[in-house]
Amino acid sequence: MRTQQGVTDLDGIPHNHASIVYDTHMSVDTANDLSLARIEQASRLIDPVFRNSPQFRDLTLSRRLGRDLLVKVESVNPVRSFKGRGADFCVSQLPAGRRVVCASAGNFGQAMAYAGRTHGVPVTVFAATDANPNKVARMRTLGAEVVLTGHDFDAAKAAAREHVATRPESLFVEDGEDPRIAEGAGTIGVELAAEAPDALLLPVGNGALVGGVGRWLKAHSPATRIIGVCAEGAPAMAHSWRAGRPVATDRAETMADGIAVRVPVPVAVGWMGRYMDDMLLVGEEDIPPALELVRDTLGLLLEPAGAVGVAAVLRHNPEGKKLATVLTGGNFSPELLRRLAG
Structure with missing residues (x-):
């Protein structure tokens, strides 16, 4: 848990903003690990539209940050996020004749809808009533049944x-639990390992990205420190x-x-x-x-979660001569688009 400034201050979160209210008391399933062989298999089998996304160093961005930062852009694919990798790998291996049901804030639902269309699997997505309307519309456009429920x-x-x-004809698929989803996301690590x-700073939502990429890099680039990034307003994974x-x-x-x-x-x-070696909060x-x-250096409009790795570099200035982050998505809300386009 060490950073350049010492121990990461996870206790610095105002308790009136996001306090811990209960411990689930559930044991971690250490047997349900991720497979290097399946990550390698996924790197060959998942839909080519999601593989080999751009990764580069931009001189202007690095100068503005005062750091050498490599970015991997996961927002330039049909679902505008990295989630397509894990969804495609997972859905391609599901039994025929089952309807897939999942929950999503929007990106995973789009990815499952896209993979369902590709592999002929019907998909139902449950999302909160205040979910990003652009994400909801895209899930439906891609063929998913979308149910809006819950706060x-x-x-x-x-x-x-x-x-x-x-x-019983339906199958629940959970992002962050099904290893195939994390292993599909782990193909990002396959592409980054040579760098x-x-x-490497990675946004942490349900944990599939940091799990899959971390699994591969710990084996193939062990000197790389894997740093997760959470929002202070949603610190459950950090805690x-x-x-x-x-x-x-x-x-x-x-x-x-x-x-x-x-x-x-x-x-x-x-x-x-x-x-994962460390966790930072923004x-x-x-x-x-x-x-x-x-936006100003790369010409990319990202959603907020897609940029938290860059935000962590700005705020924390983490150790390391060569840094990298994954720009995980570009499914922005109408309000954010107006702000960023202004």
Whole structure:
């Protein structure tokens, strides 16, 4: 848990903003680990539209940051996020004749809808009533049935589980629990390994990205420090990593809806414990400058969760001569688009 300034201050979160209210007391499933062989298999089998995304160093961005930063751009594909990798790998291996049900803030739902179209699998997505309307519209355009219910992502997930419990023809797929999703995301690590960055900063939502990429890099670029990034307004995964067990919060309030997790998935907490070296937190005030910096230097419009790695560099100045981050998504809300385009 060390940073350039010492121990990461996870206790610095105002308790009236996102306090810990209960510990799930669930043991982490250490047997449900991720497979290097399946990550390698996924790197060959997943839809080519998601593979070999651009990764480069931009001189202007690095100068503005005062750091050598490599970016991997995961927003230039049909679902505008890294989620297509894991969804395609997962859906391609599901049994025929089942309807897939999942919960999503929007990006995973789009990815599952796209993969369902590709592989002929019907998909139902449960999302919160205040989900990003652009993401909801795109999920429906891609062919998913979308059910809006619950006040946040975790409430929508609970509704999805209840729905599947009474429908044996349906199969619930959970991002952060199904290893195939994390292994598909781990193909990003396959593509980054040759760069051998000193530190890689990854947004942490349900934990599939940091689990899959961390699994590959710990084997193929062991000197690379894997650093997760959470929003201060949604610190459940940060608390869970520190505690070594799932710790839920009463609220998840952040503009970065893609990482607004309130109830951690136990399996993903186990992955973080094995494959992540540090966790950094960014505040709401840190995210807009990162979005604007990426816009002005790279010409990319990202959603808030997609830029938290850059926000962490700006705020924390982490150790390492060569840094890298993944720009994980570009499914912005109409309000954010107006702000960024202005």
